Amino acid sequence: MLFASSLSVLTQLGRLSRRAVLSAWNSPVGPVLLHLLLVAALVSTLYCFGIIHILPSDENLIVWDAMWYQQIAREGYSYSEVRTSSAAFFPLFPYFWRLTHLGPLGMALLNVGIFNAAFAWLGHQLRLSRRWQLLALSTPMLMFMWLPYTEALFFLFSSIMLAGLHRNRLDWTLVGMFGAGLTRSASSLFTPALVLTVFVLAVAGETRRARRLGIGGVLTLVASVAIVAVMQQVQTGEPFGFIKAHKHWSHVLSWPLWPLHATTGINMLWLEALAMAVGIAAAGLCLGMVIRAKRRWAQRLSLAYPSAAVVFSLAYAVCALLFVVFFQKGNVANLARYILATPFLVVLFWQVSQLPAWPARYYAAVAAGLGLVWPIFGAYTRFPAFSLAQTLWYFGLTTAYALAYLGWRQWRYGREMVMLLYFFNLIVQLHLLESILQYYLVE
Numbered sequence: 335m336l337f338a339s340s341l342s343v344l345t346q347l348g349r350l351s352r353r354a355v356l357s358a359w360n361s362p363v364g365p366v367l368l369h370l371l372l373v374a375a376l377v378s379t380l381y382c383f384g385i386i387h388i389l390p391s392d393e394n395l396i397v398w399d400a401m402w403y404q405q406i407a408r409e410g411y412s413y414s415e416v417r418t419s420s421a422a423f424f425p426l427f428p429y430f431w432r433l434t435h436l437g438p439l440g441m442a443l444l445n446v447g448i449f450n451a452a453f454a455w456l457g458h459q460l461r462l463s464r465r466w467q468l469l470a471l472s473t474p475m476l477m478f479m480w481l482p483y484t485e486a487l488f489f490l491f492s493s494i495m496l497a498g499l500h501r502n503r504l505d506w507t508l509v510g511m512f513g514a515g516l517t518r519s520a521s522s523l524f525t526p527a528l529v530l531t532v533f534v535l536a537v538a539g540e541t542r543r544a545r546r547l548g549i550g551g552v553l554t555l556v557a558s559v560a561i562v563a564v565m566q567q568v569q570t571g572e573p574f575g576f577i578k579a580h581k582h583w584s585h586v587l588s589w590p591l592w593p594l595h596a597t598t599g600i601n602m603l604w605l606e607a608l609a610m611a612v613g614i615a616a617a618g619l620c621l622g623m624v625i626r627a628k629r630r631w632a633q634r635l636s637l638a639y640p641s642a643a644v645v646f647s648l649a650y651a652v653c654a655l656l657f658v659v660f661f662q663k664g665n666v667a668n669l670a671r672y673i674l675a676t677p678f679l680v681v682l683f684w685q686v687s688q689l690p691a692w693p694a695r696y697y698a699a700v701a702a703g704l705g706l707v708w709p710i711f712g713a714y715t716r717f718p719a720f721s722l723a724q725t726l727w728y729f730g731l732t733t734a735y736a737l738a739y740l741g742w743r744q745w746r747y748g749r750e751m752v753m754l755l756y757f758f759n760l761i762v763q764l765h766l767l768e769s770i771l772q773y774y775l776v777e
Contacts, residue, residue: 362458365467366450376760386768390480394771395438399423400482407432413570418582421566421575426516427484438482445486449479452490456677459497460643460684465752469739470683472759474605475675477767485675488517493677499531500643500681504546508554515558519576523657524555527649530620534639537627547642584663591664593712598667601769603711604732605670611707611736612673612682613655616648623648644685647678691744697737704733 380386388394396404402420405412406428413421431441457467478485495510497503514520528551535544567573580586594610596603623645639645654672662668673679708729709715717725735755742751 363454365457365464365471366454369468369471370450373760376757377764380764386764388768388771390439390442390767390771392437392439395442395482397481397770397773399484400438403428403431403482403484404438411566411569411575413566413572413575413579414582415578419575419579421570421572422579422583424484424516424518424562424576425565426513427487430487431482441482442480445479445482449476449486449489452486452493452677453680456493456497456680459500460681462680462684463687465749466683466687468756469752469759470680472756472763473674473679474759474762474766475670477763477770478671478675480767481770484517485671488514488520489675489677491517492520493680496643496646496677496681499646500641502543502642504543504550507547508550511551511554512558515555516561521555521559523650523653525552526653527646528552528555530624530649531642531646534623534627534645535642537631538639580661584665585661586663587661588663590659590662592710593715594659594664594666594710595712595718596667597665600728601766602667602670604728604735605674606666607708607711607729607732608736609670609673610655610666610710611704612679613651613669614707615703616651616682617655620648620652640685641681643681647681650676650678651682686740687743692741697741700740701733701737704736705729708732 377386377389381389402423406420406423406425411420411425413419434441434444436444453467453471456462457470462470479489491510491513493510495507495514498506498508498510511524515524528548532544532548532551535541535547562576563573566575572578596606598606623639627639651673654669658666658669658672711717713725713729714722717728720728738751738755742748742755745751
């Protein structure tokens with residue numbers, strides 16, 4: 335009798351636990367909570383087995399850009415005509431850091447919380463499927479969210495902007511655009527993206543929305559730049575230090591050196607190359623959209639267009655690509671950071687998830703297209719320190735990785751493919767995080 339009662343209680347507890355787990359999984363924060371649990375389990379396991387040797391701390395988190403942000407938070411801006419200075423960085427994150435009174439580790443953990451909250455909210459606004467959310471959360475370049483960098487705040491405000499574009503909420507759009515413009519020098523990339531979005535909306539017959547978005551967006555971007563200029567004028571005497579200081583980081587308009595390369599090395603080149611492929615594909619789609627829009631406009635016909643958030647994200651990817659290629663002398667370092675560690679990639683994931691099933695010839699076309707992108711980096715001819723066979727294997731694996739992202743949704747073993755990609759991405763993400771904590775060049 336006692337055994338039967340205990341068994342009944344355990345059964346009821348099991349059912350309640352199962353319901354609680356399913357309820358958590360089906361909530362807007364379900365994928366994020368599962369992701370954090372899996373990350374904690376993986377990190378602790380790899381650390382116990384000695385595969386991960388370093389965990390974040392106040393000492394090792396102050397690397398690369400974090401040093402500049404900490405300097406601004408403590409001392410304000412400085413500017414120099416002859417060497418690198420903090421004027422190259424935008425103020426929202428370092429001054430937010432100053433307000434929190436947190437150390438580097440505390441700020442990094444706060445960034446993790448900001449990013450995951452923003453991601454859960456954006457995923458809910460887009461109605462992005464849970465598997466796509468998990469896959470997006472594992473993106474290797476999101477290791478920047480674990481650092482005292484601007485990425486988390488930029489992700490937050492850009493998510494608000496994109497959700498506003500997707501939901502036709504001008505207030506969300508302008509608030510997000512303003513915050514992103516104070517977090518990074520985003521105005522130079524956002525302005526062309528805004529122009530294309532306004533043009534597409536106008537051709538689609540949404541003239542009033544296009545006019546309000548265009549006027550409001552331009553005023554918002556100008557206001558964010560003006561605030562930064564005034565702050566730097568007051569503190570350094572140079573209002574455009576955030577522009578002039580970039581020459582000391584070799585960010586100068588010039589024709590790129592070919593083949594393109596990445597100072598970040600072979601561990602990062604495949605991610606930079608994938609970001610390059612995304613940017614080139616986005617350029618083709620934007621060009622096709624403009625040509626189609628002009629034809630529809632000439633024929634006085636309205637245009638059927640994807641979500642305004644998708645149009646803006648495609649244009650942003652093109653602008654990021656052009657900036658890196660033509661302002662870094664052929665060094666594509668940071669391209670993956672600017673494209674793959676942003677909510678714009680999440681929006682593009684959502685758009686891919688809405689596509690109907692592809693026939694095999696589409697995947698063959700994508701593979702062929704990627705095969706035409708890799709020679710930009712010297713593949714098949716002058717790939718440093720690699721034989722031809724090694725080069726083919728390296729870029730062949732990169733191609734297979736990209737095809738897996740596009741194809742898992744309609745493959746028979748799609749769920750298994752998602753988990754394989756997810757854990758592979760997490761391991762790469764943790765490897766890159768450990769590398770940057772050891773002061774290796776990752777960004």
